[in-house]
Amino acid sequence: MVKVILAEIFNSWQGEGGSVEGSAFGRRQIFIRFAGCDLRCSWCDSKAFIDASKVKRWRIEVEPFSRKFEYRENPASLDEVIKVVLSLDTGDVHSISYTGGEPTLQIKGLKALMKELKEVGFDNFLETHGGFPEFIREVAHLTDYASVDIKDESAKATKDWRSLVLREIESIRILKGAGARVYAKLVVTQETKLENVRWYAELLKGLAPLAIQPREPIDIPMQKLMLLYNEASRILGRKNVGLSFQVHKYLKVL
Ligand SMILES: C[S@@+](CC[C@H](N)C(=O)[O-])C[C@H]1O[C@@H](n2cnc3c(N)ncnc32)[C@H](O)[C@@H]1O
Ligand SMILES: Nc1nc2[nH]cc(C(=O)O)c2c(=O)[nH]1
Ligand code: SF4
Numbered sequence: 343m344v345k346v347i348l349a350e351i352f353n354s355w356q357g358e359g360g361s362v363e364g365s366a367f368g369r370r371q372i373f374i375r376f377a378g379c380d381l382r383c384s385w386c387d388s389k390a391f392i393d394a395s396k397v398k399r400w401r402i403e404v405e406p407f408s409r410k411f412e413y414r415e416n417p418a419s420l421d422e423v424i425k426v427v428l429s430l431d432t433g434d435v436h437s438i439s440y441t442g443g444e445p446t447l448q449i450k451g452l453k454a455l456m457k458e459l460k461e462v463g464f465d466n467f468l469e470t471h472g473g474f475p476e477f478i479r480e481v482a483h484l485t486d487y488a489s490v491d492i493k494d495e496s497a498k499a500t501k502d503w504r505s506l507v508l509r510e511i512e513s514i515r516i517l518k519g520a521g522a523r524v525y526a527k528l529v530v531t532q533e534t535k536l537e538n539v540r541w542y543a544e545l546l547k548g549l550a551p552l553a554i555q556p557r558e559p560i561d562i563p564m565q566k567l568m569l570l571y572n573e574a575s576r577i578l579g580r581k582n583v584g585l586s587f588q589v590h591k592y593l594k595v596l
């Protein structure tokens with residue numbers, strides 16, 4: 343029996359993605375956060391969950407926005423996860439967000455959950471770094487929406503940053519080919535180089551829109567953000583670039 347190592351499940355509003363095509367910003371979602379990640383983005387806000395061996399328990403926010411949690415032991419069975427998702431359904435849920443950590447690292451469990459939750463009528467929204475096109479291929483046909491991060495050099499996510507970016511682009515291509523609504527998300531910092539943004543935009547041209555998301559806490563000067571945006575827009579087209587902020591953090595919700 344497949345099991346999954348989780349961090350948390352909660353019902354909230356999708357806080358990211360802004361208004362670019364394929365975004366589910368402001369939609370109600372049930373978030374399934376997987377534990378474990380192979381990357382180490384310097385600014386990751388989910389650091390507590392990226393070493394799966396340290397995530398002994400997962401939590402359920404029993405009532406949306408209540409900060410009241412129930413805890414369960416890892417690993418979780420798929421039946422248990424489905425039951426929890428159904429129990430959190432507020433009737434206005436747009437889609438299920440699979441996030442993490444990196445959900446594609448647990449590809450068997452991810453695939454089984456996406457399949458089952460689709461069968462009971464939910465759309466699937468995959469939040470991924472896209473570094474494993476071979477895993478993306480396994481779930482592309484089950485994916486309705488995907489937000490695929492392009493990891494900027496300044497994230498210092500891995501040593502071989504350029505090859506990671508190329509794999510992320512390949513993942514976007516696979517998802518698009520399978521009919522998913524896909525956008526790329528680029529977290530930018532003060533250190534983000536204009537020449538790198540130019541490169542990402544060239545790779546994304548004709549493929550997917552770009553949501554530019556300032557790293558939280560925001561310290562990038564607005565003049566710099568404007569320059570990066572302008573350059574991306576010049577290459578991708580003015581309708582294919584937008585800003586994204588982590589609005590849930592301002593609302594102080596999960
Ligand atoms: C925690 S990650 C999990 C999914 C996947 N591992 C990834 O990185 O795309 C979810 C989203 O939060 C974003 N994120 C995490 N920490 C952030 C921060 N400090 N500021 C802005 N965005 C952040 C990531 O870039 C990603 O788009
Ligand atoms: N409300 C809310 N929206 C989100 N969008 C992406 C998130 C994530 O951590 O993947 C996230 C999250 O953690 N909460
Ligand atoms: S890839 Fe995602 S979960 Fe992994 S370290 Fe980076 S932001 Fe965090």
Ligand SMILES: [Mg+2]
Pocket residue numbers: 387388
């Ligand atoms: Mg988050």
